[in-house]
Amino acid sequence: MKRVFIAIVGLLVCVSGSGIAEINQSRIAWWRDARFGMFIHWGLYAIPAGEWKGRQIPGIGEWIMNRAKIPVTEYEQLAKDFNPVDFDAERWVRTAKAAGQKYMVITAKHHDGFAMFHSKVSKYNVYDATPFHRDPIAELAAACKRNGMPLGFYYSQTQDWHERDGNGNTWDFDPAKANFDKYLHEKAIPQVRELLKNYGPVALIWFDTPRIITEAESKELADVVHELQPNCLVDGRIGNDKGDYRSTGDNEIPVKVMDYDWETPVTTNDTWGFKKNDTNWKSSQTLIRQLVDVASKNGNYLLNVGPTAKGVIPEPAIERLQQVGAWLKTNGDSVYATKPTPYPYEFNWGSVTAKDNRLYLGVVEWPKSASFELYGLSNRVRKASVLGQKNSKLKFTQSKADGHDALRIEIPATAPDPNVSVIQLDLDGTPNVSQQLTQQPDGSVTLNCALGKLPSATKVKVSNRGITSNWFDTSETVAWDFELYRPGTYEVLARTAPQRSAGGWDSSLWEQGNELEVGVGSKKAASVLKNDGMIADPRNPLTPDIKSKLGTVSLQPGAQHLTVTAIKIGNERKLGVRLREIELVPATQ
Ligand code: FHN
Numbered sequence: 001m002k003r004v005f006i007a008i009v010g011l012l013v014c015v016s017g018s019g020i021a022e023i024n025q026s027r028i029a030w031w032r033d034a035r036f037g038m039f040i041h042w043g044l045y046a047i048p049a050g051e052w053k054g055r056q057i058p059g060i061g062e063w064i065m066n067r068a069k070i071p072v073t074e075y076e077q078l079a080k081d082f083n084p085v086d087f088d089a090e091r092w093v094r095t096a097k098a099a100g101q102k103y104m105v106i107t108a109k110h111h112d113g114f115a116m117f118h119s120k121v122s123k124y125n126v127y128d129a130t131p132f133h134r135d136p137i138a139e140l141a142a143a144c145k146r147n148g149m150p151l152g153f154y155y156s157q158t159q160d161w162h163e164r165d166g167n168g169n170t171w172d173f174d175p176a177k178a179n180f181d182k183y184l185h186e187k188a189i190p191q192v193r194e195l196l197k198n199y200g201p202v203a204l205i206w207f208d209t210p211r212i213i214t215e216a217e218s219k220e221l222a223d224v225v226h227e228l229q230p231n232c233l234v235d236g237r238i239g240n241d242k243g244d245y246r247s248t249g250d251n252e253i254p255v256k257v258m259d260y261d262w263e264t265p266v267t268t269n270d271t272w273g274f275k276k277n278d279t280n281w282k283s284s285q286t287l288i289r290q291l292v293d294v295a296s297k298n299g300n301y302l303l304n305v306g307p308t309a310k311g312v313i314p315e316p317a318i319e320r321l322q323q324v325g326a327w328l329k330t331n332g333d334s335v336y337a338t339k340p341t342p343y344p345y346e347f348n349w350g351s352v353t354a355k356d357n358r359l360y361l362g363v364v365e366w367p368k369s370a371s372f373e374l375y376g377l378s379n380r381v382r383k384a385s386v387l388g389q390k391n392s393k394l395k396f397t398q399s400k401a402d403g404h405d406a407l408r409i410e411i412p413a414t415a416p417d418p419n420v421s422v423i424q425l426d427l428d429g430t431p432n433v434s435q436q437l438t439q440q441p442d443g444s445v446t447l448n449c450a451l452g453k454l455p456s457a458t459k460v461k462v463s464n465r466g467i468t469s470n471w472f473d474t475s476e477t478v479a480w481d482f483e484l485y486r487p488g489t490y491e492v493l494a495r496t497a498p499q500r501s502a503g504g505w506d507s508s509l510w511e512q513g514n515e516l517e518v519g520v521g522s523k524k525a526a527s528v529l530k531n532d533g534m535i536a537d538p539r540n541p542l543t544p545d546i547k548s549k550l551g552t553v554s555l556q557p558g559a560q561h562l563t564v565t566a567i568k569i570g571n572e573r574k575l576g577v578r579l580r581e582i583e584l585v586p587a588t589q
Contacts (some may be wrong), residue, residue, distance in 0.1 A: 024244060034150075039274035041305075044111050046309040052070065063271035065111075066161060069171040070367065090147075092307075099324050099328075103203055110156050110162055114129075158211045167183075184213075189220070192224060196232065199271070210239025253290060256466070265304065268303060270510040288324055291303075296341045326419070333360070342433040345448065360423070361422065367419060383425070389416065396409040437451060446581055468579045474566055491552050492580070493547055496545060525551030533546075534546060
C-alpha cells in the first residue's frame with residue numbers, strides 16, 4: 001500500500017518537476033551556462049522501431065515492450081540481432097558539438113532493463129548478450145573526452161521490466177511479490193556504481209520515473225553518486241527532492257521564469273527511442289524558438305535523438321541539429337551563460353535573456369511597422385544592434401510617457417533571421433525592469449493564470465504552463481492587477497486548453513458549456529465559451545489553446561483590477577475550467 005501511495009506521488013513529482021536537494025553551487029555552475037544538451041535514447045527497442053509482429057504499436061518507441069506486453073523471454077531475443085555496425089561515437093559527439101550542444105546524456109539502461117554498457121552485474125548487456133560485442137558507452141565516453149564534451153548517463157532506477165523485483169512489468173510478474181529493495185541493491189545501485197567507476201568523470205546521472213522509490217532510497221542513490229563522483233549532478237527525477245536540479249514534464253516549457261535550476265527533455269519528433277514510422281519532426285524553427293524560450297525562463301533544453309538499430313542518428317534529426325547549430329553560431333551569446341528575462345511576464349513577440357549589462361530580445365514575430373517598442377525598461381540604452389551583424393547600429397529613442405518607460409527602436413523592414421532575430425541592447429547597468437503587469441505597445445494586455453492571484457482557500461491549481469485545473473466551483477476566482485495606458489474598447493478573450501490526444505492537441509477534447517465572466521472594475525463581459533479558433537504560441541506552437549470571445553469592455557487609463565469567475569461549469573468531460581489566459585485586445589471599430 002505504501003509503495004502504491006509513493007507511486008502516485010512519484011508520478012506527480014515527475015510531471016510537475018520535483019523539489020531539490022541543497023544546491024551545490026560549484027557542481028552545477030557549468031551546467032547552468034550550458035543551456036543546451038543532447039539526449040540519446042538508444043537500446044534494443046530500436047530494432048522493432050515501433051512495430052511488433054506486423055502490428056504498429058502506438059506510443060513512444062522505447063515503451064514497445066510495455067505497450068505490446070512482450071514477455072521477457074521474447075524481448076530478450078532482440079539482443080541476438082543487435083549489431084549496430086554503423087555506430088560511430090566520434091560522429092555522434094561531433095554532431096552534438098556542431099549543433100551547439102554542451103553536454104550529452106545517453107540511456108545506459110532504460111525501463112526495458114537492458115544495459116547499453118559492459119556490466120558485470122547482469123549478463124543482460126550489450127557486450128555479453130549481442131553479436132556487437134562492444135561497449136558503446138565506453139566508446140562514447142572516450143569520444144566525449146577527446147572532444148571536451150561532458151557526458152551523462154540515463155539510468156532507470158525504478159522501472160525495470162526485465163526483472164521480477166523491478167517496477168513496471170505486470171504482464172510477466174506479480175507486482176505484489178516484487179522485492180524492490182532486492183532489485184535496487186542487487187542491480188540498480190551496483191550498475192550505477194559501475195557507471196561511475198568505469199567511464200571516467202560522469203557529468204550527471206539522469207534518473208527517471210521515480211514511482212515507488214522511497215525518500216530513503218532516493219537519498220541512498222544520490223549519496224552513492226556523490227560519494228563516488230562528488231562533481232556528478234543528479235537530476236530531479238531521482239525522486240523525493242534529492243536531485244541537484246529539477247526536471248519539467250516531457251516537452252513541457254513553463255510559462256514564467258523558475259527561480260531554480262531546471263531542464264526540459266524534448267523530443268525531436270514524437271518518440272524518444274527510434275520509431276520508423278514517426279515522421280512528425282519539429283521544424284528547426286520550432287526547436288530554436290523553444291531553446292531561446294527555455295533559456296529566457298532559466299532552463300536547460302535537452303533535445304533528444306533516437307538512433308537506429310544500426311547506430312545512426314536519423315537524417316531529419318541531423319539536419320535540424322545542423323540548423324540549430326548554424327543559428328547558435330551567430331546568436332549563441334543570447335543563449336549560453338545567460339540570465340533569464342528580468343520581466344515577470346511573457347511577450348507575444350518572443351523571449352528575452354540577459355547577461356551583465358545586456359538584454360537580448362529574441363524576436364519571433366518581427367513587427368510589420370518600422371519600429372519595435374518595449375515598455376518597462378528604466379535603464380538608459382547605450383546601443384541597440386542586431387546580434388551577429390557587425391557594425392549594425394539601430395536608431396532608438398527612449399521616453400517616459402504617462403509615467404512609464406518606453407523604448408522605440410527603428411528596425412529593418414524584414415526580420416534578419418526567420419527563426420529568431422536577436423536585438424542586443426547595451427545598457428548603462430544591469431537590467432532594471434518594472435515588475436508591474438502592463439498593457440503592451442500593441443495595446444494588448446495578456447494575463448496568464450500563473451501570474452494571477454487565487455484566494456487562499458482555493459482548490460484550483462495552476463500548472464507550470466499556467467493552466468488551471470481542479471476548477472469545479474463557481475465561487476473560485478483568478479484576479480490580476482495591471483496598468484492600462486490607453487483608453488478604449490477592448491475585446492475580452494479567454495484562452496483555454498484542450499486535452500492532448502495521440503495525434504496532438506485536439507479541440508474536440510475540450511470542456512463544452514463553461515461560462516466565464518470577466519469583471520474589470522464595474523465593467524463586465526461574459527459568455528459561454530465557444531471555439532473561436534485554435535491559437536498557437538509563436539514561441540512554442542506545439543501547445544495551442546482555444547480562443548473564445550467573451551465580449552467587450554470600455555476602459556479608462558490607470559490601475560485596473562480584473563477578476564475572472566466561472567458562472568457555469570460544463571460537466572461533459574469532467575475537466576472543469578482549464579484557463580490559461582485572459583487577453584484584452586483593442587477592439588477594431
Ligand atoms: O518513460 C520515460 C520515457 O520513456 C522517456 O525516457 C522520457 C524522457 O524524459 N522519460 C520517461 C517519461 O517521462
